[in-house]
Amino acid sequence: MIFGARTSTFITGTNHLSQLMLQVIYALVPATLVVLYFFGWGLVSNLLLSLIFALGLEASFLKLRQRPISPALQDLSITVTAWLLALALPPYAPWWLILVAMLFAVIIAKHLYGGLGYNPFNPAMVGYAAVLVSFPLQMTLWPAPLQSGFGNIDFIQALQSVFASPIPRWDAYTQATPLDHAKVNLGLGKTLAEIFQQPPFNGLGSPPIAVVNLAYLLGGLWLIYKRVISWHIPSAMLGAIAVLAGIFWLINPNQYPSPAFHLFSGATMLGAFFIATDPVTASTTLRGKLIYAAGIGGLVWVIRTWGSYPDGVAFAVLFMNMTAPLLDQYTQPRVYGKRGKR
Amino acid sequence: MSTLTNKLWRNHGGLHLPEHKTISTQQPVQCLSAANLPELVIPLLQHARFYPEPVVKVGNNVYKGQALAKAKGYSSLPIHASTSGQIIAIEPRPIPHLSGLNDTCIILKPDGLDTWTPERLEPLANYTDYTAERLRQRICGAGIVGLGGAVFPAALKLETQGTALHTLIINGAECEPYITCDDMLMREKAQEIIAGIQIILHIFHEHTDPKGLHCLIGIEDNKPEALQAMQQTLAHSQDSRIQVVAIPTIYPSGGEKQLIHILTGREVPSGQRPLNVGILCHNVATTRAIYRAVVLGEPLISRYVTITGSGIKAPQNVEVPLGMPIKHLIAAAGGYTQHQPALVMGGPMMGINLANDTLPVVKATNCILVEAAIQPPPALPCIRCGKCADVCPVSLLPQQLYWHARARHLDALEHHHLFDCIECGCCSYVCPSHIPLVDYYRFAKGEVLKQRETQEKAELARARHEFRQERLERLKREKAEKLAQHKKASQEPTAPSSEVDSKKVAIQAALDRVKAKKSPAPSVSEDKPA
Incomplete structure (x- = not known):
């Protein structure tokens, strides 16, 4: 009897790339539901447009590069990128803003470098940073949570906002984000105690965005439990933010927000569990992961505190992406039977 | 029974596999x-x-x-x-x-x-x-x-x-x-x-x-x-x-x-x-x-x-x-x-595929496994998830080795300790992209060995060439020296520095004496008794 030729190993595990990606999407469900509750049609339009643009661009670029299309779409990596960007962009974002973000994410950050696995920079963050730098006005127009939910803005108004011009009296629906508000007012010489008494805080801290962050945290912990990601990157990033914020907060609590404020504002949890953990662009050794993520955490705090942007997750991630190959090179684990560190 | 302690140590990585035993x-x-x-x-x-x-x-x-x-x-x-x-x-x-x-x-x-x-x-x-x-x-x-x-x-x-x-x-x-x-x-x-x-x-x-x-x-x-x-x-x-x-x-x-x-x-x-x-x-x-x-x-x-x-x-x-x-x-x-x-x-992790069943059992045959062919799903790109590094029993970084093997960075492969790989197959098993990682390492090992061999051969050839050049030059030099010596020796009478020279001198002296005897010299005749 004649048998086929192959070399070992002859069995493979049940892990599959698309399954990993699917688990990341599952982990995004709690945060998606919370954001949906606060912003209504604003997220629906973001998600739909992101997915359509991302899949369309991915497919056409694969065709242009003469690569098989369906396996690449089935691995769901582009779906995750689109989903993350949809959550990161302001709800009710105009269609062209999403398209520009996707052009940068899919084409410049991903395919020009060779596609999945070869991109040195996180595609979603490249897309986000590109539109943040190019269209600062649109990017800071965040509608107020709940006020812009399903009850207040209907489907027609949402369509109008996305495809034509902002709906009339759009100002009534927008609001500075907590990080933005704190930054602007600190710049005006107010103390944090005063700032937290005004809207959007009203003495309560920043409940909606804190709930969103909690939802990301929940999904992220599930990813760690499912071993899709390891604990190293989230803990080092959150730890670095907490330590830096804590030190300065203890020195001057009126000038520097508390660690809790930093951890549950802006894109902290999204960044820690879903962005910094992107394996393609992160360091892969254990020590490398810790240094990489601590660098992101530190930069996030520095940009928020002294930079000109209210939040700095995207820039911090992109900056540390550059260091990942170097970190991998110098943090190799000690191999069996080798003396010394390497 | 012995009273030795039973402490066990934990290896890095490893896998729990379906046993089928x-x-x-x-x-x-x-x-x-x-x-x-x-x-x-x-x-x-x-x-x-x-x-x-x-x-x-x-x-x-x-x-x-x-x-x-x-x-x-x-x-x-x-x-x-x-x-x-x-x-x-x-x-x-x-x-x-x-x-x-x-x-x-x-x-x-x-x-x-x-x-x-x-x-x-x-x-x-x-x-x-x-x-x-x-x-x-x-x-x-x-x-x-x-x-x-x-x-x-x-x-x-x-x-x-x-x-x-x-x-x-x-x-x-x-x-x-x-x-x-x-x-x-x-x-x-x-x-x-x-x-x-x-x-x-x-x-x-x-x-x-x-x-x-x-x-x-x-x-x-x-x-x-x-x-x-x-x-x-x-x-x-x-x-x-x-x-x-x-x-x-x-x-x-x-x-x-x-x-x-x-x-x-x-x-x-x-x-x-x-x-x-x-x-x-x-x-x-x-x-x-x-x-x-x-x-x-x-x-x-x-x-x-x-x-x-x-x-x-x-x-x-x-x-x-x-x-x-x-x-x-x-x-x-x-x-x-x-x-x-x-x-x-052999086993499913490290065994070798046999072409047909007329092959004999040899000393290395521990197992004959006949299993439904598991056609591996097509390999997808490596996303550097690091699952391979988690399971590697030798603490290698398989994703880096794969990267360098694809690029044929032979120096980088050795720097990442390619030759400490025991080819156990844990990395291939867990890879979510189903990349046949061990195949890449086998290939890379072969490439590195081939390169080493070529280098050694080149080194040997170079050494031989240099030795030959040196030998030729030395012969030339020695010949030239000898020639110079000969010339020198023929031009001026040598000082009685060596044994040979002293002999020559002695011979010369004897010849002189003979010459002197043969040629009639007044002084000599004077010496002779009449």
Whole structure:
């Protein structure tokens, strides 16, 4: 009897790339539901447009590069990128803003470098940073949570906002984000105690965005439990933010927000569990992961505190992406039977 | 029993694999006879290193146990006839090897009598009366190799190298899925294994560490019957030097260096042998073969083989005469269940794919696995998820190795310790992109070795060229010097500096005197008496 030729190993595990990606999407469900509750049609339009643009661009670029299309779409990596960007962009974002973000994410950050696995920079963050730098006005127009939910803005108004011009009296629906508000007012010489008494805080801290962050945290912990990601990157990033914020907060609590404020504002949890953990662009050794993520955490705090942007997750991630190959090179684990560190 | 502590160490990485072991342990071991087969195919080279030299010719009649080829020089091993019969050919045949190439085989047609040779090796039942050297010679003469799979000559491994031995480790881990031949051997032949251990301990009695020599038998805890059998036999033997240790079932804890670390907490330095740190490791089946060679005078002509997998009707273990074509084993195990496209020698993680079932059983054959062909899903891009690095038992960074292997960065590969890879396959198994990582490492190892060879050749050629240039120049220089010397010598009279010169001077003086005598000189005549 004649048998086929192959070399070992002859069995493979049940892990599959698309399954990993699917688990990341599952982990995004709690945060998606919370954001949906606060912003209504604003997220629906973001998600739909992101997915359509991302899949369309991915497919056409694969065709242009003469690569098989369906396996690449089935691995769901582009779906995750689109989903993350949809959550990161302001709800009710105009269609062209999403398209520009996707052009940068899919084409410049991903395919020009060779596609999945070869991109040195996180595609979603490249897309986000590109539109943040190019269209600062649109990017800071965040509608107020709940006020812009399903009850207040209907489907027609949402369509109008996305495809034509902002709906009339759009100002009534927008609001500075907590990080933005704190930054602007600190710049005006107010103390944090005063700032937290005004809207959007009203003495309560920043409940909606804190709930969103909690939802990301929940999904992220599930990813760690499912071993899709390891604990190293989230803990080092959150730890670095907490330590830096804590030190300065203890020195001057009126000038520097508390660690809790930093951890549950802006894109902290999204960044820690879903962005910094992107394996393609992160360091892969254990020590490398810790240094990489601590660098992101530190930069996030520095940009928020002294930079000109209210939040700095995207820039911090992109900056540390550059260091990942170097970190991998110098943090190799000690191999069996080798003396010394390497 | 011994009072040694049972502390175990944890290796990095490793995997819990589906075991599939119980399917082949339901029946006692069947002993297959070669007497009625049309032919046995016995490859000359069944061990690592060098070829033996055939000592039989086509047409010769041989007895069971008779040497067919004798060791030629150091680290080659003899092979023996597994049954009596006639040599019908010595020719290249396909052998069970990764390459799928042909190699010289001795073809034996059994006569059906299975008669033992009258010149059997003398049984050395009282082995303690013999020197370590004599025992090693016997083990070499019986053609014993490491039966765990590496087929390294056992006698070579038993050579004392100046380092005193403190721990003998007997490998009964059998960590690969499906394989159960060591398990069954321990259940059925525990006594012979223990006796073999005692022989090895005796061989090292003059090279024992001052603190003592003890033996640890490492067995994975998924083999309760084997553990029990070994423990009971050991209790009977009352040998306090030997201890059975159950270790957790984690692939690949049966790797030599992995097992050493689990049992002793010591790491064998990269590129060295365990004996360099006073440890020796042998497989249980090798130990049993040593017992039979020394005490019974039996060469290695059969071994336990597991025939298993969903493609086999009655999976089981058999004791097989070496050289028996695999199809006869499969027939003995009830035959194939249906058309099965994957035939593997060894386990599913590190085994080798066989092209067909007419290939013979050799010393390295521990398992014949017939399994529904698992067509791997097409490989997707590496997303550097690092799952491979989590499971690597050697703490390598497989994703980096893969990256550099693809790019043929040979220097970077060595910097990432490519040659410490044991090819266990854990990384390939867990890869969510189903990349055949181990294939890349095998390829990369070949490339690096090829490059080294080219470099060495170039280096040698350069050295030769330089030497030749230097020699030519030296000859030229010497010639020139000589010429100059000659000229100098012919131009001016030499000073009486050397012996030769003084002789010349003396000769010259004598000639002068003769000349003076011949030529009539007034002064001379004046001197003469008138």
